Amino acid sequence: MASFKLKFRPSTVQGKEGTLFFQVSHHRNTRTVYTDYRIMEHEWDNLTSTVRIAGSAERQAQLQLVAFKAGWSARQLAAIITEKEGSRTDYTTDDIVSAFRQLPPCHTLFSFISGMITKKTRMERLGTAKTYRDTLASFTRFRNGCDIVLDALDVDTISQYEAWLKARGMKPNSSSCYLRTLRTLYLKAVDSGLTTDKDIFRHVFTGFARTTKRALPVESVRTILRLKLPGNSPMAFARDMFMLSFYLQGMSFVDMAYMRKADIHSGMLQYSRKKTGQSLSVCWEQPMQGIVDKYTHLTKGSPYLLPIITKPDGTERRQYERMCHKVNRNLKKVGEMAGLHIPLTTYVARHTWASTMRDMGYNLSIISKGLGHESLKTTQIYLSTIDTTAVAKANRKIMDAILK
Secondary structure, three states, X not given: OOEEEEEEEOOOOOXXXXXXXXXXXXXXXXXXXXXEEEEOHHHEEOOOOEEOOOOOHHHHHHHHHHXXXXXXXHHHHHHHHHHXXXXXXXXXXXXXXXXXXXXXXXXXHHHHXXXXXXXXXXXXXXXXXXXXXXXXXHHHHHOOOOOOEHHHOOHHHHHHHHHHHHHOOOOHHHHHHHHHHHHHHHHHHHHOOOOOOOOOOOOOOXXXXXXXXXXXXXXXXXXHHHOOOOOOOHHHHHHHHHHHHHHOOOOOHHHHHOOEHHHEEOOEXXXXXXXXXXXXXXXXXHHHHHHHHOOHHHOOOOOEOXXXXXXXXXXXXXXXXXXXXXXXXXXXXXXXXXXXXOOOOHHHHHHHHHHHHHHOOOOHHHHHHHHOOOOOHHHHHHHOOOOHHHHHHHHHHHHHHHHO
């Protein structure tokens, strides 16, 4: 039966890392399989043929990665030999080496997430790609830049990551968001057959903590609407975007940014949510048109309805993100002028629309339909029976309550 051993070859250059390699033997024939796993000479234990995990915390993480990769390669070689033996046919060391070299590389978390980011970007799921990118950046900082083999992820690593997030002042829902995203990516790796599910997230919080109410009463929205703000000022524009989001059934700012002039026809705005791809229709009312008319001079020649994305040149997502930050920064000033006790953001408009609908007596199914919350399991069974006209009628009553 064939055998193999992990060995180390020091560098010929003083102070440089050497290379780990496998020596494969069968019927007195020996072949060498080099790897790209590199360590210093003092980090190799020749007696046990293992990597010594020592040094700084960062170096230990790097050495653990090398050790895990080497262990993965050893398991692959062992599996190849077992398969060859089980076939009951003659084989050579060349056959073993050839089969090993045809295997995909050892999968690491960073490389897997990077691949998922590329995939979502190509699919134009830019919001999801950004969420993955932010999670990768966070976990990379936690790991001090050192990658980790997917099979090496365990309960302790995930628990330590949660503790690291909390130590940096991360609020429970923000921490949970990173952990949920990481769990989603981990399960995608499991589904792809790259690792096995070891239920490594069982000891961390991935739910939703109750937070301070972000909805405003109707009186506060009316106060915001009637504030005396300088014309054509950033604060006036921010207030207009808040009101437009409210009028548009709590439309998210990203969907407002991507609204096209061609989306409005026959008195209806029809668009697809960037987050879910769900198609929604909103009855186009005069208060909405009044806000849009203020900025037509800034959207001449543009396919977009609002001056949020001004250049369709491939940087649309970046333009939206910059404007979102700018609008929210100015909305905080607007909120202070209005005497609000919570920071005013574009997302508050969405919460406020839903709360106002509820306070006016509309049932949850109509509210869910208007918001495009197809993921609300408790209301999904009703969505197909709700006519868009019912939502439009309810939305018109809200605007009447604000504008009276």
